[in-house]
Amino acid sequence: MTISYPLSLPTTLLPDGIDWHMETVVGSLESPFSLVQQNYVWPGSERWRATLTWGGQMSQVNADDIEVFLLALNGMEGSFLLGDHLRTTPRGTWAGQSPLVKGASQTGKTLLIDGLTPTTTTAIKGDWFQLGSGATSRLHRLTATGTANGSGEITLDFEPSIRTSPSDNAPLTIASPKGLFMRAGNVTGWSQQGGLDSGITFDCVEDKRGL
Numbered sequence: 001m002t003i004s005y006p007l008s009l010p011t012t013l014l015p016d017g018i019d020w021h022m023e024t025v026v027g028s029l030e031s032p033f034s035l036v037q038q039n040y041v042w043p044g045s046e047r048w049r050a051t052l053t054w055g056g057q058m059s060q061v062n063a064d065d066i067e068v069f070l071l072a073l074n075g076m077e078g079s080f081l082l083g084d085h086l087r088t089t090p091r092g093t094w095a096g097q098s099p100l101v102k103g104a105s106q107t108g109k110t111l112l113i114d115g116l117t118p119t120t121t122t123a124i125k126g127d128w129f130q131l132g133s134g135a136t137s138r139l140h141r142l143t144a145t146g147t148a149n150g151s152g153e154i155t156l157d158f159e160p161s162i163r164t165s166p167s168d169n170a171p172l173t174i175a176s177p178k179g180l181f182m183r184a185g186n187v188t189g190w191s192q193q194g195g196l197d198s199g200i201t202f203d204c205v206e207d208k209r210g211l
Contacts, residue, residue, distance in 0.1 A: 139179025
């Protein structure tokens with residue numbers, strides 16, 4: 001049997017903890033005379049980082065699923081899909097609707113969408129959404145709240161920036177959105193205590209290969 005990436009995170013036992021981080025590359029130069037700083041934000045330089053932890057005693061079945069998942073990733077070779085399992089449903093009233101990208105060639109940290117109920121639909125800051133699917137899945141989070149205009153359109157503000165410009169009418173996934181991630185290192189391991197599997201932790205980063 002051939003392993004095909006991206007893999008799906010095991011669902012038999014969700015992580016006890018996920019530490020989310022947004023990593024950005026911002027250049028800074030400070031004048032030695034005035035101590036005034038000048039910053040430069042490198043375009044498209046952000047990426048998600050996360051640490052996943054399973055703690056406490058686990059059944060052999062649950063531990064096996066997670067350990068084999070890590071082995072199948074083969075260090076930094078493979079990729080997998082990851083989302084925020086505490087926020088699988090958006091708070092905004094766009095939940096249950098089918099938003100679409102309005103207009104091709106959009107870039108940056110804003111995106112015009114349509115296909116929403118006019119004037120009453122909201123997309124609330126903190127909501128997640130996904131562009132693409134499978135190996136092109138990208139995870140974004142709203143940084144501002146928007147309300148649909150009379151044409152059912154909202155301009156979303158979010159982090160990180162668009163990775164690949166979506167096509168016109170490309171769908172947004174807002175229920176259980178996920179992004180593409182990879183291991184942050186090549187060492188795979190787990191803990192055993194008292195005759196039971198008792199701890200698994202690993203770091204991962206957004207997989208930006210192929211962009």
